[in-house]
Amino acid sequence: MLVKRDVKALQNIYLIEVLKGLAITMKHMLFSKAVTIQYPEERRNYSDRYRGMHYIKATNGVENCTACMLCPTVCPAECIHIVAGERPDKEKYPVKFEIDILRCCFCGMCEEACPKDAIKLSKIYEMSTSKRVVYDKDYLLEQRGHK
Amino acid sequence: MAKCTIDGREVEFTAGENLIEIARRVGVEIPYFCYHPGLSVVAQCRMCAVEVEKMPKLQTACSTPASDGMIVHTDSERAKSNQKSIMEFLLINHPLDCPICDKAGECDLQENSFKYGDAYMRTSEERRTYLDLDMGPVIKKNMNRCIHCTRCIRFGAEVAGVREMVAVSRGNNTEITTIDGRPLETDYAGNYADICPTGSLTLKDFRFHKRAWMLKKTATVCEGCSKGCNMEIQQDNNVIERCIPRPNMEINRYWLCDEGRFNYHYVNDRSRITAPTSLGGKTSWTSAVAAAKEALKGKKVLVLAGSDLTQEEAKLLIEFAPKAFPGSTLLHFGTPGITATTQDAPADTLLKRKSKTSNLNGWEKLGVKGADSIPAGTEAVLVIRGGRAELPNLDGVSTVVAIGVFNESEVAAAKVTLPGTSFSEKDGTIVNYEGREQRLRRSINPVGQSKQLGEILMLWTHSAAAAPRPMESVKGVVA
Numbered sequence: 001m002l003v004k005r006d007v008k009a010l011q012n013i014y015l016i017e018v019l020k021g022l023a024i025t026m027k028h029m030l031f032s033k034a035v036t037i038q039y040p041e042e043r044r045n046y047s048d049r050y051r052g053m054h055y056i057k058a059t060n061g062v063e064n065c066t067a068c069m070l071c072p073t074v075c076p077a078e079c080i081h082i083v084a085g086e087r088p089d090k091e092k093y094p095v096k097f098e099i100d101i102l103r104c105c106f107c108g109m110c111e112e113a114c115p116k117d118a119i120k121l122s123k124i125y126e127m128s129t130s131k132r133v134v135y136d137k138d139y140l141l142e143q144r145g146h147k
Numbered sequence: 148m149a150k151c152t153i154d155g156r157e158v159e160f161t162a163g164e165n166l167i168e169i170a171r172r173v174g175v176e177i178p179y180f181c182y183h184p185g186l187s188v189v190a191q192c193r194m195c196a197v198e199v200e201k202m203p204k205l206q207t208a209c210s211t212p213a214s215d216g217m218i219v220h221t222d223s224e225r226a227k228s229n230q231k232s233i234m235e236f237l238l239i240n241h242p243l244d245c246p247i248c249d250k251a252g253e254c255d256l257q258e259n260s261f262k263y264g265d266a267y268m269r270t271s272e273e274r275r276t277y278l279d280l281d282m283g284p285v286i287k288k289n290m291n292r293c294i295h296c297t298r299c300i301r302f303g304a305e306v307a308g309v310r311e312m313v314a315v316s317r318g319n320n321t322e323i324t325t326i327d328g329r330p331l332e333t334d335y336a337g338n339y340a341d342i343c344p345t346g347s348l349t350l351k352d353f354r355f356h357k358r359a360w361m362l363k364k365t366a367t368v369c370e371g372c373s374k375g376c377n378m379e380i381q382q383d384n385n386v387i388e389r390c391i392p393r394p395n396m397e398i399n400r401y402w403l404c405d406e407g408r409f410n411y412h413y414v415n416d417r418s419r420i421t422a423p424t425s426l427g428g429k430t431s432w433t434s435a436v437a438a439a440k441e442a443l444k445g446k447k448v449l450v451l452a453g454s455d456l457t458q459e460e461a462k463l464l465i466e467f468a469p470k471a472f473p474g475s476t477l478l479h480f481g482t483p484g485i486t487a488t489t490q491d492a493p494a495d496t497l498l499k500r501k502s503k504t505s506n507l508n509g510w511e512k513l514g515v516k517g518a519d520s521i522p523a524g525t526e527a528v529l530v531i532r533g534g535r536a537e538l539p540n541l542d543g544v545s546t547v548v549a550i551g552v553f554n555e556s557e558v559a560a561a562k563v564t565l566p567g568t569s570f571s572e573k574d575g576t577i578v579n580y581e582g583r584e585q586r587l588r589r590s591i592n593p594v595g596q597s598k599q600l601g602e603i604l605m606l607w608t609h610s611a612a613a614a615p616r617p618m619e620s621v622k623g624v625v626a
Contacts (some may be wrong), residue, residue: 068246084355092247
């Protein structure tokens, strides 16, 4: 429904209203702090609880993961694929550990479910690529985080 | 009828029934480890101890037969504190390796610990450890996880009929092992993994393949022999991971032989033909069916059907063969030397039978005869089977067309192979040696481009574009 508004004569010329608006713009431009940052050079400091790129924690060069499959079980996006195997120094270890990172929703439930403190989400958020990427075990084993 | 009261619920029972079974009937769960309904009662884990009124001490429910007017409390303070103590006692030496243990998810110890145990433990001593010897191709042993329930010892002596597992040493140092560390001899070794309440005895075949909770389960029947043991197929991602027995007191009780248990391997085998093949090369369904028709045209055809096919498939073939190949003969095959149920007999004292196909009796009931040898004058053979029946020697036959589940080497000489479905990929009825009708249930989708026999025959009979219809002619075959 159209409402007929009571417009005063001065408002009808718009000029004063335009100047008022310009004054607000100028106030923000000249006197308030910028909310944006110069991104690649400047970085924001995110919380330690930020959930970014995954990594598998290793202790003395051996992956903590024992391929217990709790992370693929709990994963709501079903993006973790593990194949378990056996080797002389470790009864059960992941032969293959893949994260289909485009499917991942960064909920962090894998980290929470892990009984071995193996899968971790680091603070790294620069993960954009030009093609679809599946993180494999070697890539995940690069120790990126400090959690 | 005699009545007793369990946790305030009145239950009727027949003489000789123990408290665990009676309580289960009214929905009262009594935890236990060493008790197994198919084995003798030893009452040595003490987990099932319950309080019985007018008895001074706690009574083990597995070894206490109910008597009239007995009043049992399974959740009294004394019973509960006993359960908690027993759990703590059993876990003193149990390693905390559930993440790598194949039993996790279906483990009695894990479940009872969760329900009746304490989340904290008071001991800080080192746990005992053992070096484990190999126990043959079926079972992987991990003595560290053992709780000395002796189910395996009793299973060997009482069911499998081989005294091969023993307990050596005493107390904390007890070790359950085979005599002199020999590998297991019995053909029923897979059951050791089923009855073990912990992860001490696990299947080598299933080792680290999947976790128990990932598997989708389908209740079906084993096709390993004419016994028709009840079985559960467990699969994930359309790949069968393992088969376990399903209790049926009238057929297999709680057990399954290794042959039946590991029979499924051909289903997801790499060498299985899962695409229509003509003269050794993959082709489309349309051209393969056309080539098959061409190869058999105008020849004297022998239709050989495996007695591992279901009643429904048998009925289809009985209708199909005379129409498609006038003057042809339809015979069934399955196990060399066994062409009739009269030749079928128990192969051992427990479950196995001589006929290595599941539906020999059914085929005989439908009036089809078994094939001893290829009849003289046969120019071409159409072989149809489900995957289990053993192929007869077809060396002298120039034209062979195969429908069903085959591996590459078996049908190297065949002109055309049309991939069919195995027992795990179809529904159907099989009739066991004593005439018991049982249902096969589809647990996975047909692998690759395989089709059901009904669909293949439909393609054969009608044009290639014919839409698959429901198997109308089958109605009325099954009671």
